Amino acid sequence: MNSTNETEVVLSEYDLIVSMTDVKGFITYVNDVFCEVASFSREELIGKPHNIVRHKDMPKVIFKLLWETLLRGKPISAFVKNATKDGNYYWVKAYVAPVFTEGEITHLTSYRRPVSNFAKQEISKLYKHLKEYEATHSLDETYTYLMEYLKERNISYDQFVDRLASEHSISNADALKIDIDSYYIDHMIFKTNIARSVALGKKDIKVTDSCCCNFGKKLKQLESMPFTSHPLWSQVHHYHNHVHGLMKDYVQRAGEDASKSELEGILSNVDKDTNKLIGTLKNVIDTYVEEGISHE
Numbered sequence: 001m002n003s004t005n006e007t008e009v010v011l012s013e014y015d016l017i018v019s020m021t022d023v024k025g026f027i028t029y030v031n032d033v034f035c036e037v038a039s040f041s042r043e044e045l046i047g048k049p050h051n052i053v054r055h056k057d058m059p060k061v062i063f064k065l066l067w068e069t070l071l072r073g074k075p076i077s078a079f080v081k082n083a084t085k086d087g088n089y090y091w092v093k094a095y096v097a098p099v100f101t102e103g104e105i106t107h108l109t110s111y112r113r114p115v116s117n118f119a120k121q122e123i124s125k126l127y128k129h130l131k132e133y134e135a136t137h138s139l140d141e142t143y144t145y146l147m148e149y150l151k152e153r154n155i156s157y158d159q160f161v162d163r164l165a166s167e168h169s170i171s172n173a174d175a176l177k178i179d180i181d182s183y184y185i186d187h188m189i190f191k192t193n194i195a196r197s198v199a200l201g202k203k204d205i206k207v208t209d210s211c212c213c214n215f216g217k218k219l220k221q222l223e224s225m226p227f228t229s230h231p232l233w234s235q236v237h238h239y240h241n242h243v244h245g246l247m248k249d250y251v252q253r254a255g256e257d258a259s260k261s262e263l264e265g266i267l268s269n270v271d272k273d274t275n276k277l278i279g280t281l282k283n284v285i286d287t288y289v290e291e292g293i294s295h296e
Contacts, residue, residue, distance in 0.1 A: 009037055009090040010114070014275045016188050017092060017112040020196070023071075023105055025050045029196060032268070039085040050110075055083040059130035061142040065157060070098050070108055077161045079115060079123040091115040093165060095185065109192075111185045119164040184278045186214040187243065191270050194247050198254045198263075207248045216240065227288035232280055239277035246270050 011017075017037060020029035030045045038045075038053050045052065054063075058081055069076040075097035083089055092112035098105040115123075126149075134142045150157055190213045197205050209216075219240065222228065250266045 005087070007088045009084060009088050011037060011090060011092065013114060014184065014278055015114060016184060017110075018188060018192055019045075019050065019110050021050050021108050021110075023107065025108075027052075028107060029192075029199075031192070032271075037084070037090055038082065039088075044085070053082040053084070055081045055089050057081050057089075057124075057127060057131065059127050059134055059142070060139055061130055061134065061146050062127070064139060064143055065146070066096060070096060071105070073098055073100070073105060077158050079119060079161060079164070080112070081124075081127070091120050093119070093161065109189075111188065113184070116165065122164050183215055183218060183281065184274070186218065187240075187274050187277065190215065191243070191247060191267065191274070194251065195267060198251065205251050207244060207251055209244065213244075227284050230284045230287060232284050235280045236277060236284065239273050239280060243270055243273050243277065246273065
């Protein structure tokens with residue numbers, strides 16, 4: 001399902017693409033990784049419909065499913081093939097969620113991670129088939145066809161995505177049923193929400209202690225695991241605490257009218273330390289599994 005003269009842009013294991021849109025799909029926020037991977041400047045993306053990066057190989061029915069789910073107030077995951085500005089493409093596993101203000105959906109947030117080669121191969125087969133079906137059927141008919149396809153397998157589309165994502169293990173963390181992606185996304189959500197509050201001019205922004213964010217709570221739950229005896233476990237806490245310290249500094253400096261470049265530098269360091277944090281966590285778990293230490 002690769003078009004002629006296109007080259008795949010492969011995301012690194014710890015890349016996280018983040019964007020926000022309004023309820024009509026117009027982009028209101030993108031992170032640096034989005035710009036770098038898609039080869040667009042931030043100015044070229046803000047205010048544009050998110051389908052600016054839609055690849056022609058993507059079936060329309062997948063976006064129908066996404067939007068219907070989101071506007072019902074439910075989050076959804078999906079594999080998406082996107083197009084870059086310079087004519088190439090990249091695959092992502094997207095987690096998209098509606099954000100509510102006083103009971104109303106005000107915007108949508110999307111977090112996108114790399115996709116394993118196994119998942120790309122399998123999902124490409126389905127998407128190619130759906131594209132062919134769409135060519136001779138209406139969008140509603142294709143939607144019904146997709147629902148029947150999933151019903152026959154007794155799974156939802158979300159479950160189908162999760163199953164493909166886990167079929168080909170890219171981390172020994174799978175052996176312990178630890179979802180490394182969720183830890184990474186939790187920390188990036190923490191950063192993104194604070195940065196967005198600053199951009200909106202909100203006052204009295206409180207940066208929680210490291211144990212109070214979702215990542216911190218999960219980290220605390222892991223303390224009972226045997227792998228926490230690993231010498232590098234203390235480094236996991238070090239990077240985690242440092243990220244929170246940087247975000248506190250970010251809020252303080254923003255309140256002192258620091259320059260845009262200074263604030264962007266702090267966020268860049270947050271990204272670097274988050275990568276170190278997740279890399280160290282994965283290394284601790286992988287070492288534990290590879291050494292065959294009993295974790296009964």
